[in-house]
Amino acid sequence: MPQPPLSPDSDDTRSHRAAAVAHFIDIARQLVPDPQNATREQLQAVARHLEALGRQTALFPPGDFPVTDAEPAVVYRLSEDADGHYALYASAGLPGKAVPPHDHTTWAIIAGVHGVERNVFYRRDKTSDPTRDTLVSEHTVDVIRDSSVILSPSDVHTIELVGEQASLHLHFYGRSLDHMPGRVVFEGRSGGSFRTFAPPGGIRHAVITPHSLKAALADGAEIALLDVRDAGVFARRHILFAASAPLWRLPLEVDRLVPRRSTRIVVTDSDETLAHTAAHQLIRLGWTNVSVLAGGVDGWAASGYEIFRGTNVPSKAFGEVIEHEKHTPWITSGELEERVQRGDNLVVVDSRTPEEFADFSLPFAVSLPGAELVYRIGEIAPDPDTFIVVNCAGRTRSIVGAQTLIDAGIPNRVASLRNGTMDWLLTGRELAHGRRTPLPEPAPDTLAGARERAESVARRAGVQRISAATLERWLDEARERTVYRFDVRTQAEYEAGHLDGWRWAPGGQLVQATDEYAATRGARIVLADWDGVRALTTAAWLAQLGWEVAVYTPQGHGPGAFRVTGPEPVRVLTPDPPAPHVAPPQAAALADAGRAAIFDVESRAAYEKRHVAGARFAAPGRLAEFIAALPQEQVVLLTSSDGVLAQSVASGIAHATRNSQVPQRDIRAISGGTRAWLAAGLPTDQGGESVLTGDDDHAYSPYLHRDPALRNAGFTDYLDWELGLVAQLEREGHTGIQLVN
Known part of the structure; x- marks a missing residue:
């Protein structure tokens, strides 16, 4: 054959x-x-x-x-x-x-x-x-x-x-x-x-040396570098182009991160202790081209290569490169407050997500997420003499948002708020909480101008428009070349009707956190262009980040012509037999009788806001050590927001111990997770006293510190880190970033 x-x-x-x-x-x-x-x-x-x-x-x-x-x-x-x-x-x-x-x-x-x-x-x-x-x-x-x-x-x-x-x-x-x-x-x-006798301990997978990986990341062919440590551990120390893909979340996330099963995948961790387990899981799930980085991140560092910290580093470094090379103008918190107090002709737009805006915002800011800036700014600032200031929580989305408007050629003066709301707080000012501002719909005349500006930006960046026939061909070729399809509109618009098979990725977030949506470097990205503005401005930045990106205007025929409603479906893969479930009332009865221990495995931040009474929080990567310390006869109950992650973790732990010398535990997932627990009217609690793994599950935001001194120290460290990214990129070498005028 x-x-x-x-x-x-x-x-x-x-x-x-x-x-x-x-x-x-x-x-x-x-x-x-x-x-x-x-x-x-x-x-x-x-x-x-x-x-x-x-x-x-x-x-x-x-x-x-x-x-x-x-x-x-x-x-x-x-x-x-x-x-x-x-x-x-x-x-x-x-x-x-x-x-x-x-x-x-x-x-x-x-x-x-x-x-x-x-x-x-x-x-x-x-x-x-x-x-x-x-x-x-x-x-x-x-x-x-x-x-x-x-x-x-x-x-x-x-x-x-x-x-x-x-x-x-x-x-x-x-x-x-x-x-x-x-x-x-x-x-x-x-x-x-x-x-x-048990199977051989530590079955491994073919390795790739740091030197070979460094070359592979720059060879232009498709590659996905997956770091399988818990996200908070990843944030402390990782390789630039690694995507965070925690081991216990792989069944929930890898199908979206790396959709093509023959993609070249390299798995890494700190020192190969987790990577081979993750590689095994990927192989059983159907991915065929999986290697492990020899020595993990430790081996990479020992070879003299650059180590990064933080989250969404490629995109945040991109923002710093934009300011460094394009000299994006900025304004300080002090000057902004002075202008607001004297009533200057000024508008402040916050380019974060509406959810982040509602959490905290400048008291006078308007919510306008990144992809919406060129599309809707004509309604918010119709006067060309209005000074537009773009802010975010730190630096990246302020810089990218301001430069988006500048590159689009709007007549207004535009600047970013230097260091965002972090600087606002560092300089002794206060934020507002719980605010929401509506997104204005662009009028026909302002929309026409926005379209012209978006077309110009996209053309200069080399963004291509593709026809239905080209998209059909690309999808036919998807077994050989990955195609990501994203709808960058608002969540409400997406859920009201989107093309079948297209994922939701609000444009500002897609630029800010590309690694969370597309882990395969060298893949194609196609954005659905519904209005002639948002997909084009988003695509322009993705192209300058080094992606091959195109826009497709939905037609009444061709691939995915019909629309579907509702949120983006998430396909959960099941490499292991499902773990047993227990309904919330029965779980509560077991816990009340002292026969069960409950662990929340979803999110420390969400846990601290509200959690199942008596539950402890543990990042999944360290859960096994806490289970091992329990009496053998005690039932282990796992919960997560909706129970899906808890089920995946419970199944994975059961599989990992099935053929080992470790005694089998009774591990169950709470049906429906914490949401079902709340719906059943069962007791809950707040606070972080029972957090067992610190910030292992996610990079802990300085904004979460209640102590202002700790918060401000975190802000200063974060801002210093972002400002240092340009120098780190220079040491890293090839990044694929190519800015256009």
Whole structure:
């Protein structure tokens, strides 16, 4: 069967290997459609193809599958179904490494890539003692390149790596290693006592060195770098173009972050302690091209590469580059207050989301999120002599918002509020809370002017308009090239009717936090252009951030012609069997009786505002350590805002411990989560006294500090950090940022 064509992002060894492995698995499925009842003839046919895969030695460089004197044998996972079938591994080891007699309880095929793996097969005879059997050596097979061996479920064999060369062999099983709970290992080559044993500890995945990753991030092909630590841990120290994708949230988020299953993915953490678990989950969920960064962020730093802190760093650094290179004008809090008090012809627009604006705002500001600026500013400031000041909570959206209006060529004087509401508070002023201001609809004449300005900005940035036919072609090519489709209008407009399959991403947030919406660098982004303004101004900034971006005007025909209503649907993937549920009243009864401990795993900030009475908060990444400290008989109840994350975490923990030596716990998710608890009228509490993991779950905003001294120290640190990003980008090197005049 011929090899399928490689995708455009597969110009590296790892992508070629992923394509070849996926091709082999496809063939194996066809030859063995029922892996639980495979025949010898079927397996022999598969073995020929496994040998062919092994002959492609360039796909299996030793550096991707390292072994050391400290770890002379390592099993690397290459592919596995969600249910554990069709599991392919690369078994790497140093000469002399041996495995005692054992069986598999499933069929297996072993083929050579490098070195010699000696397989000795034994006949197993029962004795009068049911706990002891004898083994008699029957034949030996040395597996080298161009050869293979087939094992039946009951075959007993030993493995020894002989010769002077490090070995790497392909092991293909009917069931994965962690789906073989009944296999046994003998005390010696003559048999004797035997016992069941757990899968090899720490099954790994092919690694990529920091040097290779650095090159891959700049090669122009698609790549997604996923940091799987909890978001607050990520914010303290990470690689610039990593997207935060916490391990326990992957089933909820990865389908949107990295929609194409063959995308080149590199998983990282601090030091490889979590990354291989995450890689396993991604493989079981269907992603085929997954590597792990050798040494994690620690290894990246040890290689001399730049480390960043904070959230949405590429976008925030972009804002600093804009001010640095375009000299975006700004105004201080003191000057702004003076102008307001003397009644100057001035308007202040807050470019954050309406929700953020309602939380706190300048007392005289108007809410006008970033994508709405050019679209609606003509209604808010119709007088060209009105001075427009754009503010946000810090710096980025103030700068980007002000420069958006300036680049669009509006006649007004425009400036950003230097350091936003942080500076307003730092200089002793107060904010308002709970305010909401309506978004005015643009009149036909102001809309026409806004469209002309948006077209000019988009044209200068190189934004392309695509037809329905081009979009259809791009979607047809989506198996080889990722296409993100976003609707950048307001939430109300999106929910009133949007194109099927298009995600909601308000334009200002898409620019401010691109890494939260699109983790695949090198992908295409298409924005729906409903009004001739908002998609174009958003696309212009995305293009200057380095994305290939286009706008599509919805038609009455073509892809997604009909509209759907309601919020964006979220597809939750399920790599593990669902954990048991318990209804809120029953959960409360268990807790009241002292038989259960409740953990909230969603958000520290939300927990502190209101939570299930008696619940403790723990970031999912550290939950296991707190569960381990509980009495074994105590039920563990997990809750999250709507119960979805709690269910995912409970299922994941159960899967992680199912085949380990750790005693199984009774872990359940509260049905409907905290919302259902509240709806049932059950008791709640407030405060952070029972927060167990500090700010591990999310970067803790200085605004949340009740102590003004702590808050102000946090503001100062944050602003110093943002101002230092330009210098960090210069040290980083290639960023893809290209500003236009």
